[in-house]
Amino acid sequence: MNRPEYIVIHHSLTKDGSVKDWEAIRKYHVGTNGWTDIGYHYGIERVNGVLTTQMGRPVFMAGAHTKEAGMNQRSIGICVVGNFDVAPPDWETVGYLRDLCYAIMANYPIPAQNVIGHRDAGLMAGFDWRKIGPTGVREFKTCPGILFPLHGLQIELKGVLT
């Protein structure tokens, strides 16, 4: 991957259980999908009640998390374990993600407006997650979840770095 220009946020769509799910996601991506490694670069997961950063594939490798708008080659993918279509992430998780984003943004550097959700990459490629087709299926996934406070996160990131 060239120098990353974006951070793309995802959710795992799975319920965050008390044990570590990250390795199960890695196993699925490698064993079932046949990928070299888990598709994301970082993960955030609560393990035994404690928020943790999980390592994904190294950042020098292109991701396998967002095909749309060429984002696998242009972005660092972070997956927050949970399903934020059914409930929003708690404030502590969002704060933890914000701090991880700060560190990555400062390192590359990546501007706050380039911290986006997977669904925003869909919009950039012409797929609108807000549109529901005649069969009741959305045109694109809602990732990182309908209830994920993406806008609030972006505002907080802008507030500090501008």
Ligand SMILES: [Zn+2]
């Ligand atoms: Zn996603």
